[in-house]
Each structure stands twice: as structure tokens, then as C-alpha cells.
Amino acid sequence: MAGSVENAVEDQLQQLNNARKLVLGDTTYYPQIVQSVLPIIQPTHPLPMRRWSADFLAEVFSSPALKISQKESICLLVLETLKNLIQDSNEDAYVLRNAIQTCASIYPLAFNWVLANSYDGPTWERVMAIKTRILQIWDNVPPAIRICCIKFAQRVVLAQTVASSDRQRGDLNINLAMIPQNHPLLDPRHLEAEATGLLDRMLGVLQENSRYEGSYSSSSSDLTNTALVCSSDAILVDATLNSLSILVRTRPGTSNRIMNAILNFNPLKLANSPMTPKTKVLIKSMEKTTRMLVKHLYQRDPHNPNAPRLQQHVERLMRSRAEILDESSRKRPNADGNGQDSKRQKLTPASQPKAPSAPNIEITHLEPGPHSLAELFTLAKDKGLTSFDATQVPLPYAVQITVTALSRAEPTLFMKALDGVRDRLVQMVKAEADINPETAPLGVDDDDDYEPDFDTGEDTEQILNKLDSAPPETIDAKPLGPSLALGSVNLPPAPILNPDMAAKVGQGTVARVFSMMRTLDDSTARKPKTGLSRLAASSLDRESWVTVIARLATRSSAGLETSVKSEDGASSVGSANLNDSIRELLYAYVMEDFRRRIEVAASWLCEEWYCDRVNKKHGLDGPLHYNKWVIKVMDGFIAYLNPADKVFTRFLSEMPELNMEILSRVKRLCRDPAMVQLVTTSLYYLVMTRPPVRNMVLDTFQEIWVEFEDARPFAEKYLAKWRPEFVKAVRAAKQPVSAK
């Protein structure tokens, strides 16, 4: 039967749990669920269910998921039940504890309700009854429940004192200042007085503990007679201390009282009792809890007039804590202070007497962690020796000492020392190499206290001060040496020069020469003729550059072109290209202003002619350029000639070689009657001055006479002098025609 009851209870608990999950997900069901849970908490129900309900109620009223207004309306439903529970002196401890927790949450809610609804006397009466009852049982319940009474009192004090402007969220803000004037139920003066009394009662636990000191000092030997620290002390002290922060911070009226109580409280006064593991836990707990609260208070409000006192209190606590709690390890500070030296110290007496007698040396292994070079080589264990700064010894002395010492050192001892250092090195390298993932620290969080929104940055002055007091930076050239020395610089290998690129570069060079030529002065000033012995291109004026370029164009690849032409490689194209491109540039240069640059053209074409001649003379069957380029130049400017252009005459006369092809171009000019005079004059000049081509030119005259009727009078004029037979013949031929 008992089993079936238990099963029923289990089932019901399961249902309750489901209901709870429902409201956790959706707060709108809270009023319903609370109302259906309330009957279960009644003493007639099985204890597990009553406990569950008490738990649930405490949860409902503390839940931040519910709004104050929601809780306020629900709390009116449960006040009567709570009152009855608390007033039942037979109540189960667990249920009672939760009930008081619920009351602590409800008190400000009910207070707020009554505050706004001054007619609701019955509610306030229930609240008063609950408060009275809790304050009444406060001292008679076990500590686990008493701490809840303390917490309840704290909420009462919170509600019944005036809040500072520092607004708190939620029901923590409900306070005395909110009571409207002439509230029929709430009298601020009375409530505040009550709060003050309650606060004193709360703080009493801190003062109570102080009383032990008197008893200790009066009868320090009689430890058994004095009250031992028990858990209840620590629980009550911790619970009280941990509930005070909000009061100090938000209820200025309570602040001084609390501060005084805290500052007068010495958690370590209880440390005179025998130090069992348990008392150690208790005392450590109270001390740390006090310290945390004090630290919290002055960090939250560093400008509080009490802040310096609080800070001092923390320091005092830490000092006495170190004295009392570290008693067992009091010998440690010496060892701790020196770190690994403790090991050396211990070994000193053992190894020192040995040293002079037997050639023995103790090589201690280095502890894991980073070591300086000096530490690596330090084998001495004497503290005085190891701390000796050898750099103080002047270098000459140091050398002397070292040499003497080394020469006298026992070879076996020396080798042993060397091996020892070597072992250390190996060990260190090894230690660095294999990091055990299991023991490697994960704490990257050394700067974990870093808060992005909390600026503790030093100001400029602080930084400057720090820099002033910093040791001067010494420039140590030696260790920096290798890292700062200039390493050998290797330029990347130059790209291989292929013919294309060479040609391009060559063209670039020539283009530069041309651009330079343009800026050079015209050698207008007439220079004294230097005669045939002059050296070409020595005057560095425009003329000499023209010579250079012309010779570059004509001679640079002379003799190469033949052999190159026979091959089919790309190189031939390159060099030919280069020469032809220079020619093109020269041609373009001449064409830009042929009237003034006809001289350039003449000298260039002379060079071409010369080069062709030399090629022929040496039997090289390279391509001939002269004719081609003369034609091209003539074709280039001939269209632009006007009748007054005497340069044409000059050009023709300066051409070293004339042929029928050239002359035929000249001849064709006669199509324009305006040009006839220029053409005939130029040709006649040739007839006059260049006997080698005279016949050829006279033939051209004849052709002109034949082809161009408009030019006949001019041609006839010259032909009559040089080819009278032709004139006669044509006149004779004409005669019959005209006779007819």
C-alpha cells in the first residue's frame, strides 16, 4: 500500500514537473499553476509534494522572467497560505526555508501593492503577520533557515529605507521614498525605525563573533572552554556579508552603520581555536568573504570617504591571514623567495667541504622554464658566488684570473663540468622541443582582467615619469652585430638579352639622340672650313650628331648583313631592323622640315652611297640602300615642292650618284607647268657642274621635250646649246608638219 501511495506521489510530481516546464516556457500560465499548486502545499499532502510546491513558489517569485506587476498580482493569492505555513511551528524545515525565501521575494511586492492600494488593510496585515513571525523565529531556527531570515530582513530593510538616486532594476528599487504622504497603513518614520533595528540585528552576527576575542585573551590557555568556531558562525557571517553590498550601495542611510560593522569585524579573531581542516575552511571562508565585500565596496565607489579605511582593512586582513593561515608553511617564505635557490642552499653544506679535498662537482639539473645563459653555466651552489656580478671585474683581471684558473683546473673535474653544462643544454633543448599537450598551460588569459570598456590607461604624464625612471638604454653593439650586419645582396640575374630586346633598346637610344638633336643649336654661325682633314662628328653640334646617326644607320651592320641574310635566324631581323629603323627615323626627321634639313638628307644619302660602294668594293653582296632611300626621300618631299625651292637644285647636285630612275622622278615634276623652270634649272645645273651625268641629264631634257609640251621652250633652250643636233632634228621633223 505504501508503494502505491509512493507511486501516486511520483506520478503527481511528474505532472507538477510538466506544469512547471510549461510555465518556464510561457509565463502567462503562472497565475493558474500557482493557484492549483497552493492546495498541495497544505499539511495534508505528502511531504515530497509539499516540498516541491514550496520550491516552486520560491522560484515563481524570484523569477526574472515575470514582471513585477505579474508577481504582485500572484502574490496576493499566496499570502494567506504562506502566513499559515510560517506560523505552523511543526513545519518541515525544507518547506519552511523555501517559504521564508518566498516571503523575502514577496515582501517588497506586497509593500509596493499596499503602497499603491492604501485601502487593502487585510493584505498588509498578512504581510505584518508574516514579518513578525519570521523575526520571531529568526533566532530559534537552524542556521540554514536563519540565513533565510537574514535575507528576509535584508529585503525588509531595503524596502523600508530611502534609496539613493542610483536606480536599481526591478523590485530591489522598491523603497521608503515611494510612500505617498498620509498613507493610512504605512508610516515612513515607523518603518524606517524598524529597518534600522533590523539592520542592527543583522549586523549583530558580526559583532557577536567579535566577542570571542575577549574570552580568548582573558583565558588563552583554556581553549576548550571558549566557543569553538562552528559552521553556523561561518554560514551566518557569510550569508550576512554577502547580502550587504546592495544596502551600502543603494541605501545611503544604512551605509555608515554597515561600514562600521564591517571594519570592526575581524574574521580572523576566531582563528585562535585549534586549526582543524574544518576550522581552516571556515576561517578562510569568512576572511575571504569579508575581504571580497570590502574590496567590492571600495572598487564600486572609490570616492567614498570610507574608501581609504576599507582599503587599509583589506591590507590588514591579508597580512593577518598570511600570518595565521600560512602558519603551517611559515618556513616556506624563505624558500619561496629564492625559488630554485632553496635547492642549492640545501646542498651547500654537503658539497662545500668536499670541494677542496676531492675533485668532485655536483651538477644540479636546471628546473624547467626559461634560464639565462649565466644560469646555464653556473655550477657553483654557493649563493654568494652565484650572485656575484662578474662584469664588475675589470677585463684584464678577469682574463688573468680565468687563464690561471683554467690552467690549474683539474682536467677530470673540468671535463665533468663541461659534460654537466652540455647535459643541461641538451635537457633544455629537449624540454623546449617536446611540449606535453597535457601539461602545457592553456592560460592565455594572463590579461583576463582586461575589460575593453574599462580604461585604466596611464596618462601621458605617468608614462613620461616611467620613462624618466627607466634605466638608460645601452646600445650594445656586440650581440646585435650579426643581426644588423649587411648580408650579401644578390641581385636577381639579369634577363637574357635577346635580339628583339636589343633592337628595342637600340631604337630607344637612337630616339634619344634624335630628341637631343632637336634641342641642339643650329650651327648657324659659319665655322671656318677645316678642310678634308677634319674629323667627322667631333664638334658635338647637330651636324656631328647627324653624321653619327647616319653612319650608325649605314655602317653599323655593314658586312654583317650578307652573312646574316644567308641564315634564317632571328638575329638577322634584329640588326636589319635596327638599321632600317634608324633610317626611318632619319627619313622622318628630314621630312619634318625638308627645306632646312635637306643638308641632313644629303649627308645621310652620301653615307649610304659610300657604304654601298665599300660593300661593292669588298665584294660583299649585301643589299644596297642608296638608291632605295634616295627615291624614298625624293618621293617624300617632291609633292610639296614649290617653284621657288632652290633646295631641290642643291639636293640633286649633292647626290653622289644619279640614275635614270631618279631623273625620271625629276622629269615627272614637269607635269606641273609651274615647276618646269625649277626642274630645268636644276637639271641644267647638273649638266653644267657634273660632267659624268651630263649625258644622262641631257637625255632627260630630250624626254621632257618629247613628253611635256609646256616644257619644250625651256628644254629647247638648253638642248640647243648642248644637243643642237637633237633640236635640229626635231625642228626638221616639225618643219614638214608645219609646212603641211
Added chain:
Amino acid sequence: METSNGSASSSAPSNEAPSGDFKLKFCTVCASNQNRSMEAHLRLSEAQYPVISFGTGSLVRLPGPTISQPNVYEFNKTSYDTMFKELESKDPRLYRANGLLNMLDRNRHVKSGPERWQNWQPGLPRLDHASDKGSEGCEGGVVDIVITCEERCWDAVIDDLHNRGAPLNKPVHVINVDIKDNHEEASVGGRGIVDLAKSLNAAAAEERGKMGPALFDQGGSSARSSFDERVPDVLAEWQEKWPNLPATWTLAWF
């Protein structure tokens, strides 16, 4: 009431049976909610305790290629899974060798991502964490015991509780168990924490099993103990067993 009490206690003369399935709710806290708190979280959940876990640092920091290049993540934003994948893509050899990938792999199977203590609102339902290991029993968003793994985490927790002003009126035991932040020590510490949890739970269950009225008489506090009072005893006893995990305790308020 008397009868029901009697029947319950008669069916369970000792204190074990009726409260055999009573479980204290735990919360483990370390700096980054990665190594120590998660090791303990996993072990406590495996021991069937309701458990949640947090970190008190400002950011989640994991070792990087050098000491000055840690991998930094935000709490409550980056999941363990994301971190795992990121580190795996960055340098699988390094992060496999230093155990990070292993750790993150463990963590991502415990819960979704690291949570920051300071961002946690106690009492707010945690129904959305239902898939976390140890979430069963923690739906209400409160715990009975907070175990931190480092002194400054304990300090941060206490300071934060002070700041919150104890609105829930619910007492909570905050215990620090000092554990060095490496995998090996975390494992040892995790075992220690489970041992402590078992001892605490046994004491709580025992006290809970004691039915009947709280005594208001003069015999009062010394006449009967309570779980809260027994915490220091349990801790002291445990400390003897685990001398290398120095512990601090206080009773604070949510």
C-alpha cells in the same frame, strides 16, 4: 500529515531511498569556459548531475601559434564547433598537438558554446539549452552549488553576485577548487570536483531525507544540522583527500 510523514519514513528508514534521485544542481566556472569548467561539466553530467558552466573572462582566449597571438573569441557568440573548424583549418598539426582540437571536440559534444558568467541571468529559464549535457534539472536557471576552478574566477563570481544585489533571495554555495589551466590538471581537477559533488550530494540527500519539523526549541541549531552547515565539513574532508586542489568556500545569494 503525521501519517504521511510516518509512512514515508518507514518505507525509507535510512536516508538514501526517498531522496536517492535527489540531485544538487551544479555550475562550473573557469576563465574561458573551455578547459577546466568543461571537463568538470562533462564529468558531472556523466555522473548524472544537473550542471551548467560558464567563464568569467572578458573573452574566450585559446593559445595560438605564439604566446602573443592567442585565438580570441566572444562569449555566447562563437560555438565550440565553429572554433574547432576554424582552428582545424588554420593549423591542424599545431592544434592537434597542443590538445586544443581534442578539447574543442569534447566541448562541442557537451554544449553549443562558451557562456559568460556575467551575462548569465540566474533564474531565467534555460529551456533553450535542452540539448546541453547535464541540462536536465537546470531548466529553472538556478543552481545550488557554484564551483569555480581558479581563485580569480571565484572572486569574479562573488563580485558579480554583489553587483546583482541578490534579487532572487536564494542561497548558493560558491566553492573554488584551484586547478592549473592545462589538460592534465583539468582532468585531475574534474575528478576532484565530481568527488566533491558526490560528497555534497550525499550530505544534501541525507539531510533532505530527514523529515519532520524544524526544531524551534532551545536545543536549536546544535541539535540538528542542515546541509548548509555540513558543506564546510564535507569540504574539509574532501580537502584532506585532495590536498593539491586548494579550496575556498562561501555562502552567497543569487
